[in-house]
Amino acid sequence: MANLVQLILPSIELDLKEIAHTFSKFACNAHTICDPELRPLGTGLFPAISIINHSCVPNAVLLFEGRTAYVRALQPLSSNTEVSISYIETAATTLKRHNDLKQYFFTCTCPRCIKDSEEDALLEGYRCKDQKCDGFLLPDS
Numbered sequence: 722m723a724n725l726v727q728l729i730l731p732s733i734e735l736d737l738k739e740i741a742h743t744f745s746k747f748a749c750n751a752h753t754i755c756d757p758e759l760r761p762l763g764t765g766l767f768p769a770i771s772i773i774n775h776s777c778v779p780n781a782v783l784l785f786e787g788r789t790a791y792v793r794a795l796q797p798l799s800s801n802t803e804v805s806i807s808y809i810e811t812a813a814t815t816l817k818r819h820n821d822l823k824q825y826f827f828t829c830t831c832p833r834c835i836k837d838s839e840e841d842a843l844l845e846g847y848r849c850k851d852q853k854c855d856g857f858l859l860p861d862s
């Protein structure tokens with residue numbers, strides 16, 4: 722990205738490291754603006770919303786009406802509860818979610834991520850062929 726800026730603005734002396742740093746900060750703090758069918762329309766920086774941390778079991782969701790962003794609670798929240806949203810698609814295995822979160826440079830330790838989840842088997846496993854078994858075959862992690 723920094724190289725692209727230099728290509729577009731060759732006459733200006735640029736600090737590529739500084740540009741890369743700024744773009745990285747933007748990428749970690751920006752949100753994808755979606756239409757009501759969740760189709761991506763663009764990217765926006767919402768300072769008040771960028772302070773919200775991620776959870777794979779969020780207690781709030783980020784919604785858009787046009788360019789306006791709203792954070793809506795998914796359950797009643799007491800005043801001392803940290804508001805969390807999910808930065809990624811939550812209907813995915815722990816491995817996939819952690820992969821998707823790599824761009825934000827942290828490892829999620831939410832309750833869903835730390836418990837050894839049977840849910841992963843449901844999302845990614847194959848039902849055991851043995852009729853008497855109700856378990857799943859899982860790929861090696």
Ligand SMILES: C[S@@+](CC[C@H](N)C(=O)[O-])C[C@H]1O[C@@H](n2cnc3c(N)ncnc32)[C@H](O)[C@@H]1O
Nearest residue numbers: 749750771772773774775776825826827829830
């Ligand atoms: C949009 S900012 C969220 C607000 C940020 N924690 C702050 O203090 O400004 C995204 C960054 O917050 C941190 N973060 C968000 N959710 C996190 C979580 N569940 N665990 C650890 N770090 C998290 C990561 O560094 C991530 O790149």
